[in-house]
Amino acid sequence: MKHAQPTVPSVRPSACPGLLRIVQARDGGICRIKLPCGRLGSSQARAVAAAATAYAAGVIETTNRSNLQIRGVKPGGEGALIGALLAAGLGAGSPGADDVRNLMVSPLAGLDGSALVDISPLAERILALLQDQTRFHALSPKFALLLDGGEAMAMLDHPHDLWLSAMGDGDQALFAFGLAGCPPHAAGDAPALAAVARDQVPALVEAVLALFLELATPEQTRMRHLLAQYPEGDLLLRLQQRLDVPLLPAGDWCRPTPQPFAHLGTHAGRHVGGAPALGRLGAAQLQALAELADDLGDGSLRLTPWQSLLLPNARHPDAVLRAMGRLGLATGASEPFARLVACTGSAGCTRGLADTKADALALAPRLPADAVVHLSGCPRSCAAAHVAPFTLLASGPGRYDLYQRGGAGFGRLLARDLSIQEAGERLATPPDTWSSTP
Numbered sequence: 001m002k003h004a005q006p007t008v009p010s011v012r013p014s015a016c017p018g019l020l021r022i023v024q025a026r027d028g029g030i031c032r033i034k035l036p037c038g039r040l041g042s043s044q045a046r047a048v049a050a051a052a053t054a055y056a057a058g059v060i061e062t063t064n065r066s067n068l069q070i071r072g073v074k075p076g077g078e079g080a081l082i083g084a085l086l087a088a089g090l091g092a093g094s095p096g097a098d099d100v101r102n103l104m105v106s107p108l109a110g111l112d113g114s115a116l117v118d119i120s121p122l123a124e125r126i127l128a129l130l131q132d133q134t135r136f137h138a139l140s141p142k143f144a145l146l147l148d149g150g151e152a153m154a155m156l157d158h159p160h161d162l163w164l165s166a167m168g169d170g171d172q173a174l175f176a177f178g179l180a181g182c183p184p185h186a187a188g189d190a191p192a193l194a195a196v197a198r199d200q201v202p203a204l205v206e207a208v209l210a211l212f213l214e215l216a217t218p219e220q221t222r223m224r225h226l227l228a229q230y231p232e233g234d235l236l237l238r239l240q241q242r243l244d245v246p247l248l249p250a251g252d253w254c255r256p257t258p259q260p261f262a263h264l265g266t267h268a269g270r271h272v273g274g275a276p277a278l279g280r281l282g283a284a285q286l287q288a289l290a291e292l293a294d295d296l297g298d299g300s301l302r303l304t305p306w307q308s309l310l311l312p313n314a315r316h317p318d319a320v321l322r323a324m325g326r327l328g329l330a331t332g333a334s335e336p337f338a339r340l341v342a343c344t345g346s347a348g349c350t351r352g353l354a355d356t357k358a359d360a361l362a363l364a365p366r367l368p369a370d371a372v373v374h375l376s377g378c379p380r381s382c383a384a385a386h387v388a389p390f391t392l393l394a395s396g397p398g399r400y401d402l403y404q405r406g407g408a409g410f411g412r413l414l415a416r417d418l419s420i421q422e423a424g425e426r427l428a429t430p431p432d433t434w435s436s437t438p
Contacts, residue, residue: 029073366424
């Protein structure tokens with residue numbers, strides 16, 4: 001007996017994948033599943049694994065925006081794949097809202113006792129604002145927000161169109177905010193624009209989004225585009241006119257630096273994190289993680305902006321850690337795949353000049369213990385939203401130019417046209433001992 005194909009809601013055209021919009025790549029279609037605050041129930045994880053097996057190549061990627069995407073969607077299977085994901089509750093709460101659920105929070109939001117503020121209630125209100133107000137559905141699928149409660153585990157290096165970060169604790173906490181950037185947490189970082197009281201955060205978000213849509217032309221899809229035309233002071237004045245309370249000065253506030261690699265291993269004695277090799281999970285791995293979450297956790301998983309997963313509230317953290325290791329996930333910073341990032345490369349992307357995933361696998365056993373490296377198949381740098389300490393930028397099949405963070409673009413060019421073996425040898429020696437780049 002044939003089953004009717006599920007009805008797929010209409011979706012606007014875009015080159016950016018979504019749950020409802022399958023975008024074609026060299027290795028097949030890509031379906032991106034945007035997870036509210038990175039959260040995924042175990043039954044939803046099973047649904048993703050089953051759909052990836054039935055209608056795609058069984059390859060699931062963790063993204064640097066705490067989402068999942070299914071690669072290799074088969075021709076003719078798009079509708080059934082989307083229908084299975086919608087049936088699992090992975091769609092937006094209202095039609096047209098799938099593209100705009102781009103709110104990043106810490107994977108430990110609501111769980112970290114050391115955080116200044118539990119931002120979970122605020123996050124729910126902001127997500128509802130994005131979903132329920134249809135005018136905001138016109139925002140670009142890449143338009144992104146950050147809500148930071150001061151957690152020890154936080155990604156602060158991804159630029160956001162609007163970011164908000166807690167400056168104090170309790171109900172009277174203030175939130176600093178800025179546009180087209182990141183919370184200041186190191187010397188030389190751009191300062192916050194201003195601050196608002198905790199209870200004014202939703203109103204501020206609504207005002208910023210409304211102002212952006214009012215001023216931006218169709219070509220100005222991101223806040224940085226708008227800032228190229230309107231100075232920050234002008235936007236701040238226009239923003240104040242939309243609010244019922246005065247904006248407050250943020251002064252020289254600087255956000256404490258989060259713990260490096262806190263997303264791996266055991267945190268606070270009960271939250272366990274692991275990173276799949278190069279951000280890729282097989283369907284069987286995700287299925288096993290769902291079972292682990294049910295057996296030894298609270299039945300949920302949280303995706304992180306480091307292309308990894310967190311199993312919160314583990315009842316036996318050591319057992320969960322061992323199980324993740326058996327599944328092939330890196331659980332400590334000393335493991336090579338905890339420190340390697342690679343884009344899809346030429347195997348799945350027409351822009352890729354090298355098979356970065358395969359080359360990263362070859363580099364892993366040669367990677368020095370303290371090196372963090374991003375392999376990019378082209379200058380777009382899709383796999384990393386921030387500049388890595390070292391970048392290998394493909395110049396051709398199996399060949400890379402090596403850069404070190406610092407300066408514009410990928411940073412300082414250290415060497416040209418290296419093989420993976422040569423790159424490993426260079427990375428194993430201090431950069432200041434190298435000869436000048438030809």
